[in-house]
Amino acid sequence: MAAASTHMKNWIRDNSLTIALLLLFAASLTGQVFAGWAQENQTLAEHDQAPLTLLGFLTSGEFLSALFENWESEFLQMWAYVTLTAYLFQRGSPESKDPDSPSPQDRDPALDSDKPDAPGPVRKGGLIARLYAHSLSLTLMALFIASFLLHWVNSARRRAQEAAEHGDPPPTLIEHLTAPQFWFESFQNWQSEFLSTAMLVVLAIWLRERGSPESKPVSAPHSQTGSH
Known part of the structure; x- marks a missing residue:
C-alpha cells in the first residue's frame, strides 16, 4: 500500500x-x-x-461556433510559436534560442539513432524520422485546421438560423466563408494571441518569474538568451 x-x-x-x-x-x-x-x-x-x-x-451553432473559434486561435498561436522559434531569434529572451551558440534542438537526430532510449521513429530513420522531426508543428497545424473547419461550419449554422428568423435565405458555406462576419470572428482572436505571445517573448528579456522554466534565472543578465 x-x-x-x-x-x-x-x-x-x-x-x-x-x-x-x-x-x-x-x-x-x-x-x-x-x-x-x-x-x-x-x-x-x-x-x-x-x-x-x-x-x-x-x-447549437451558437455554442459550437464560439467554442471552435477560440480553439482555432489557440492552436494557430501554438503552431506559429513552435515554428517561428525554430528559425527566428530574440536576443535576451528565454523563449528564444541563442543566435550565437549551437542549440541541442538543432542537433541531427540521426546522430543519436543508435541510442536505446531514443524515440522509435528516430531509431527507425528515413521518412518517418523526418516527419517525426516536425511532428509537433504538423499536429498543431492539423488541430488548427480542424478547429477552423468546425468554426466555419457551425458559424454558418448560426448565420442560417439568424437568416431564417428574419425570413432571409441562408447563406451557403462558401458564401459564409467570404462573409466579413466570419473573418471578424477569427481575426479578433488571432490578433490577441499573437500580441500575448510577443509580449511574453519581449517582457521576459527584463522581467523574471522565479522557479518558472519560461523565465531566465532571476540573477541572469538581460542579455542572456535562452532559459539556462
Whole structure:
C-alpha cells in the first residue's frame, strides 16, 4: 500500500502541470457552457421563443461556433510559436534560442539513432524520422485546421438560423466563408494571441518569474538568451 501511495504521489507530482491545466480548462468550459446557456435563453425569452435545453444549446451553432473559434486561435498561436522559434531569434529572451551558440534542438537526430532510449521513429530513420522531426508543428497545424473547419461550419449554422428568423435565405458555406462576419470572428482572436505571445517573448528579456522554466534565472543578465 505504501509503495502504491508513493507511486501515486509521484505520478501526480510528475504530471501536475497537465493536471492543473486540464482542471482549469474543465472549469472554464463549464463556466462557458452555463453562462452561454443562460445568455441564449435570456435572448430567446426577450423574443418570446421557447428556451433551449442544455443538450440543445451544446449542439447549437451558437455554442459550437464560439467554442471552435477560440480553439482555432489557440492552436494557430501554438503552431506559429513552435515554428517561428525554430528559425527566428530574440536576443535576451528565454523563449528564444541563442543566435550565437549551437542549440541541442538543432542537433541531427540521426546522430543519436543508435541510442536505446531514443524515440522509435528516430531509431527507425528515413521518412518517418523526418516527419517525426516536425511532428509537433504538423499536429498543431492539423488541430488548427480542424478547429477552423468546425468554426466555419457551425458559424454558418448560426448565420442560417439568424437568416431564417428574419425570413432571409441562408447563406451557403462558401458564401459564409467570404462573409466579413466570419473573418471578424477569427481575426479578433488571432490578433490577441499573437500580441500575448510577443509580449511574453519581449517582457521576459527584463522581467523574471522565479522557479518558472519560461523565465531566465532571476540573477541572469538581460542579455542572456535562452532559459539556462
